[in-house]
Amino acid sequence: MLSPALLVAIPLIAAALLGGLRKLLPRLLTDVLALLTALFNLVLASLWTLHALHRTQVYWFGGWYPRGHMALGIGFVMDVAGCGLATLTAFLATLALLFSFRYTDSGGDHYHPLMLVFLAAMSGFALTGDLFNLFVFFELMSTAAFALCGLKTQEPSPLAGAFNFAVTNTVAAFMMLTGIALLYSTTGALNLAQLGLLLAGRHDRLVLAAFAFLMTGFLVKAATVPFHFWLPDAHAVAPTSVCVLFSGVMVPMGLFGAMRVYATIFQGCFAGTHVSWIFIAFGSLSALWGGIMCFAEHHLKRLLAFSTVSHTGLMLLAFGLWTKTAMAGLLLYLVGHALVKAGLFFCAGILLHRFRSVSEPWLFGKGRALRRTRILWILGGFGLAAAPGFALAIGESYISAGAGWTEWIFLAVGALTGGAVLRAGLRIFFGLGDAGPTDESAKVDEAPETLKESHQINWFLWTPALACIAGSIALTFWPEYTNAVHSAAIRFMDFGSYAHAVYQQFTPASMVRAAAIPGKDWLLAGVHAFLALGLALWAVYRRRIPRALRWPSHIEGPLRPFRALQSGYPGDYVAWLTVGSAALGAAAFWLGH
Amino acid sequence: MMILGAGLLVLIAISALVIVRTDDVTNQILALSFYGLLFALLFFLFQAPDVALSQITVGAIALPLMVMLAITRMKHRGELKAQGQAEKGHD
Amino acid sequence: MLANLPYYVAAWLFLCGLYGIVRSRHLVHTVISLTVLQSSTYVLLLAIGFRKGGYAPIFADIAPGVITVDPVVQALMLTDVVVEVTVVALLLAMVVKAFEKGGTTRPDDLRFMRG
Amino acid sequence: MTEKRRLLLFFAGAIGVASVYCAGIRNMPPFGHYRGPYGDVIARLAVYERHTTDTVNAITYDYRGFDTLGEEFILFSAVTGVMLLLRPETQERRRRETEGENPESFRDRAALSETVQVFTTGMFGFAVLFGIYIGTHGQLTPGGGFQGGVIIAAAPMLLYVAENTDAFRRILSHPLMEFFEALGAAGYAVVGLVALAFSAPFLTNVLPLGKTGDVFSSGTIAVISACVGVEVGAGFMLVTYEYLREILSREKNTED
Secondary structure, three states: OOOOHHHHHHHHHHHHHHHHHOOOOOOHHHHHHHHHHHHHHHHHHHHHHHHHHHEEEEHHHHHHHEEEEOOOOOOOOOHHHHHHHHHHHHHHHHHHHOOOOOOOOOOOOOOHHHHHHHHHHEEEEEEEEHHHHHHHHHHHHHHHHHHHHOOOOOHHHHHHHHHHHHHHHHHHHHHHHHHHHHHHHHHOOOOOOHHHHHHOOOOOOHHHHHHHHHHHHHHHHHHOOOOOOOHHHHHOOHHHHHHHHHHHHHHHHHHHHOOOOHHHHHOOOOOOOOOOHHHHHHHHHHHHHHHHHHOOEEEEEHHHHHHHHHHHHHHHHHHHOOOOOHHHHHHHHHHHHHHHHHHHHHHHHHHHHOOOOOEEOOOOOOHHHHHHHHHHHHHHHHHHOOOOOHHHHHHHHHHHEEEEOHHHHHHHHHHHHHHHHHHHHHHHOOOOOOOOOOOOOHHHHOOOEEOOOOOOHHHHHHHHHHHHHHHHHHHHOOOOHHHHHHHHHHHHHOHHHHHHHHHHHHEEEHHOOOOOOOOOOOOHHHHHHHHHHHHHHHHOHHHHOOOHHHHHHHHHHHHHHHHHHHOOOHHHHHHHHHHHHHHHHHHHHHHHH | HHHHHHHHHHHHHHHHHHHHOOHHHHHHHHHHHHHHHHHHHHHHHHHHHHHHHHHHHHHHHHHHHHHHHHHHHHHHHHHHHHHHHHHHHHH | OOOOOHHHHHHHHHHHHHHHHHHHHHHHHHHHHHHHHHHHHHHHHHHHHHHHEEEEEOOOOOOOOOOOOOOOHHHHHHHHHHHHHHHHHHHHHHHHHHHHHHHOOOHHHHHOOOO | OOOOHHHHHHHHHHHHHHHHHHHHHOOOOOOOOOOOOOOHHHHHHHHHHHHOOOOHHHHHHHOOOHHHHHHHHHHHEEEEEEEHOOOOOOOHHHHHHHHHHOHHHHOOOOOOOHOOOOOOOOHHHHHHHHHHHHHHEEEEEEEHHHHHHHHHHHHHHHHOOOOHHHHHHHHHHHHHHHHHHHHHHHHHHEEEEEEEHHHOOOOOOOOOOOOOOOOOOOOOOHHHHHHHHHHHHHHHHHHHHHHHHHHHHHHHHHHH
């Protein structure tokens, strides 16, 4: 089979080619070449995922195989979870490039190289088995993302969002590097498996401090409250096709980094302690905070960004449970969320293309003519609420199978985020109720992304949305997929099989034992859908219901003290980051010592 | 040599505080250039000639130069704007 | 404390950088503070790989087998230097553009998108 | 948030972060006692396996060469980002097109003095040669592609200092500059791919090793180093030009 290095090398070479020859290549050819590269990644990553189902293989760059217990070079560990995530990245990148086909302003054709570098970085991040290499890909991913945020420079606000994004994420990267250095000082190793073996059973102050720094770095990327402030700002300024990758894979990728590091390095250190409660606490806070802020938002892209905060918080919560079923649920949820969220962003992009705005009050009633987009948006709303028949519902039933109390958080998040999307859908596409209250950010109009004033909605604009939403439904009818994700989760958590692969070149699947599969709880999912729709209708028709019953729709109101925190000032964000990091460190010392 | 290293480290610690507490950007660039040189010295002293070489080229030259270029461009733009406003005023 | 001075200097630089970003009143100042934050990782990495009496890991002038300092951290620092300069270049371009579009270099004035 | 509150909030957090950091430090091996083994093993192996004398470069360009590939593309995307952000917008571009870019239509400002010009031209050549030397001897002595590239990129600045704006502009605005930058970046990855053709893992050295101490002793390290040098040099020149373009074109206009 083709070398996994190509997953990184081919997009990078293509990026350099498109960048170097950008003045010579016509736009159509650039588009096609970029699409073909993303497709190549999709095919190769899928093949490797299938391969990984049979055995976890390790690929050593430069042929530097480990000598004894010491890893000399850098290795890719081709496990199911990593390969699957690389596949998801390639899938969404392909659709994003299709969406931006021909008409999107490509900023002097700098857009395509950056997208391909972004794709390569995320693929590498998902697969690497080396701690410092993880940092390099983290930084590569960030740099490409910062640059992509600068695409729409017609007005000053995009730069504010991009600047905040860059500052907070760079601080996060250096926190991560500090953590790496601390671990290196005591072990003299950078390979994840080697670090895990060397540190097993140690939970002294050094390990705890390194844990705090590393996790802060990853959780900033995963937009966990209180590290999340950059995310809505960055989403509001990035073009739609970039938002799809931000929300769909980049943010969950931060979480995945934390999970990978925890599963390899820290799992053995903190066995028997309650350190993973930290993730439950931070996750629950993000889930609820993001949900409330999401419902209060009227700028569609920021609304979806806050929902990403909320859903990533739920995944973090599932990670904190640290059981095999919860992990399987997390991975199922991650894929389902990525698809639904990408679909919704594509729909928002169509609105932006057609009406040159993403403000909910401004768009009131304007979307009636967009039949296809209307259906997709409403389906997406139900999907986000984890309604029956969507991939998120299966993930949720897995996660809550072992921890019944999480159902309440799921219920709140589903109702708030799904309700917000449905509310916007009812107003924009059906013109129900009134235009609703507005907030300051909804007044800021987005710069149009498309080159020509065009009212036509071409096939390449709506097919990506269709593919995503349809995919999130289709996955529930594919039991093999669920089983594969289940085995991926079990192998992901099993450090023994990971280390075996690193030192023995591969681990056969037979070494891994399966766990019980929980049943699907369709009734609960139905309650979700009902609540979300109810909340949406309540908000839309709030004027027609008796005053005493209006209270749920007040969440939509101004929420001034909460909003004031989202100040757009980098100093505030870094101050919160410091506080969050301190809280994380304090909790780690309290629970892990 | 250790005393020299310790002195250098203390100097670095002090100049870091001075840099972040300086509000005037031009002074800050000068301080930054000096700071970059201190690091290059530190790297030589601690047996890292490779890093010292890139630190001299980057930290003491390229970085302050880039800040300088950015500021020059901003000043230039500011002058252009002022000129444009003055011309409008004449009309 | 004194024996481990480099480590504490690294911690100090880290906090200085954070402090600089938090109190910043000029966008260029924010960027420069970020480089101070970054320089803390230089000191930390360098100190970790150092050995008393060790030579630079270049075997052109010394015989193999002599005690050397750790070459790996130096390779990591080289990457770190590149990361620093690229991030600064990108951030400064944003600052320049923000100034050209909005006419401001004060972070406070970036609050267009509040709420 | 007011500034006072922000600082209070920050100091509360900073105390926590400082305590965590210091707690970590107190458990670290004491300063000056690096324990290994990673660095020591590579330091012992590199001279024999890779015929390099500068171990740092053996790690940067071979043992951990994959990191450096990522690092080169961090630079590549940052340069692309700078070009993207500072690109002339449509109106300005149109204005420039109508003006036409005829290099004969403008002259340099009165030169400082011939001594300065001769001196800087000499220094220019010296800087370029020095950059090439540093770039190609990385496997033997301190230096390497990155450092060499930055030095070469700094050379045209000497011309700018000497107010030889014309030559400066001609070098920096050369249409091939972007091409070179991409070539350097792609070259690195292609060197890695060549190994695949020999059915060896990505980035494996497939070139014969020479006698330790020679310039071409270490196989792919020299090739990769050269690629990095080209990319870094071109990248930095592109960034410099993007910042200065507006100022340069204005100088040109005033002199017309």
